[in-house]
Amino acid sequence: MAEKKTAFQAEVEKVLRALRKEIYSGLRLPRERLVESDLALSFSVSRMVIRQALATLKTEGLVEIAPYKGASVAPISIKSIRENYQILSVLEGFATGLAAAGLRPEDLDNLKNIVKQQRALDPGDVKEWQRLNQDFHRTIEKACGNRRLGELIRRYAYFTTYWFLALSAPGRIAVNVKEHEAVVKALEKKDAEKARALVERHIMGAGEHLMEHLKLTMPMGILQ
Amino acid sequence: MAEKKTAFQAEVEKVLRALRKEIYSGLRLPRERLVESDLALSFSVSRMVIRQALATLKTEGLVEIAPYKGASVAPISIKSIRENYQILSVLEGFATGLAAAGLRPEDLDNLKNIVKQQRALDPGDVKEWQRLNQDFHRTIEKACGNRRLGELIRRYAYFTTYWFLALSAPGRIAVNVKEHEAVVKALEKKDAEKARALVERHIMGAGEHLMEHLKLTMPMGILQ
DNA sequence: CCTGATAATATTGTATACGATTTTGTTGAA
DNA sequence: TTCAACAAAATCGTATACAATATTATCAGG
Structure with missing residues (x-):
């Protein structure tokens, strides 16, 4: 897909893999909030990286994002x-x-x-x-x-x-x-x-x- | 899709509609460069709005984005x-x-x-x-x-x-x-x-x- | 006149700062 | 106690500033 990656994008993918795993392994349960600053700290990465990752997870249907309320693990129905x-x-x-x-x-x-x-x-x-x-x-x-x-x-x-x-x-x-x-x-x-x-x-x-x-x-x- | 929209997102969608139309109407030809600051000026909107719109157009396959080189209308094959x-x-x-x-x-x-x-x-x-x-x-x-x-x-x-x-x-x-x-x-x-x-x-x-x-x-x- | 090297300019990428909004906490009146 | 109103804190959204990179212009040497 992406021919060349910037360091930022590489970090996003790292976070992405980790978060996916945490969600579908059950470590993060549905409706659990995903606070950007917390995640940034725990992955030692900038908040922008987290935001980008969350946006991608949204397109995959794994998380929901509401303006000014933040991201949470998508509830399953x-x-x-x-x-x-x-x-x-x-x-x-x-x-x-x-x-x-x-x-x-x-x-x-x-x-x-x-x-x-x-x-x-x-x-x-x-x-x-x-x-x-x-x-x-x-x-x-x-x-x-x-x-x-x-x-x-x-x-x-x-x-x-x-x-x-x-x-x-x-x-x-x-x-x-x-x-x-x-x-x-x-x-x-x-x-x-x-x-x-x-x-x-x-x-x-x-x-x-x-x-x-x-x-x-x-x-x-x-x-x- | 999005229950509530922020002003920013509304602007993004405005630009999105306009750019789609420009591309598929032929006003913007394949491989034409899409310079963020120019677009921001002509739509009188912040550059971030343009960036977001371009990212979305990428997922639709209408534009290509290369790091540090910028966006261009996707070539058709x-x-x-x-x-x-x-x-x-x-x-x-x-x-x-x-x-x-x-x-x-x-x-x-x-x-x-x-x-x-x-x-x-x-x-x-x-x-x-x-x-x-x-x-x-x-x-x-x-x-x-x-x-x-x-x-x-x-x-x-x-x-x-x-x-x-x-x-x-x-x-x-x-x-x-x-x-x-x-x-x-x-x-x-x-x-x-x-x-x-x-x-x-x-x-x-x-x-x-x-x-x-x-x-x-x-x-x-x-x-x- | 061409060509490569280098400087100047243009453009994109992203961390940061700060305003906007929501959430939480506190207080006082019913 | 319960509730509403307000204040404080937490959190998110994004414009801005600056760094990284690419593009263009300049110029010296052939």
């Missing part, structure tokens, strides 16, 4: 989760369809390898599963040949690493791996339509499953 | 046009599918009315046609029930009003109106799948037509 998953599933599905055409042999090998690792995984190792899952989709995004689409997907994909999203994962891993296998098979046959449909349902399915799970297990009040 | 149309067609198609479910009767009437006006239009009146076209899609975006999706689409839709994009319009109006009619029919039947597919092809088709047109008529050098 079933509605916002659905909105995100819908967008992500559509974009990622489309990207996969595009990738079916231009996929290089080494990319396909890479995907097969990822799926194999996933199948061999300890069913409780959610963290590693999440990493492999990310790798899988990242590979496809790169291969789709639409740079702008890739950037867009990445922005929305941060969402899926939210702390509570992992809650529903253990029961999904087996299903997920099967779906990945089907996607790889479709890509191998260069069946763009099928690959696209599979991924779309794959992601939206994960979303639906998650939302059901949340409705049952979440203490009221955290969700919106 | 066939590739970037294709990327934009792909994204837009997918998102708008999906939104239409969603809208099929939740469309209110008055929205449907509204759409029918727009199409009727379009059919009665003087084939040379590209400006009015563009306006109606925008109305048509805006109505659908609002009815889709996914706020975030609507925002996203709007960001990418600015692109389609680029000055040279209108060049290919006259030969397209008849086709376009027919396609709109088909979409309305699908919506009336609440056939989400069909509405989605129609819109997707509708927009991507417009994109393909445009790109063919540009390859033939554009003086080399303006395109990238």
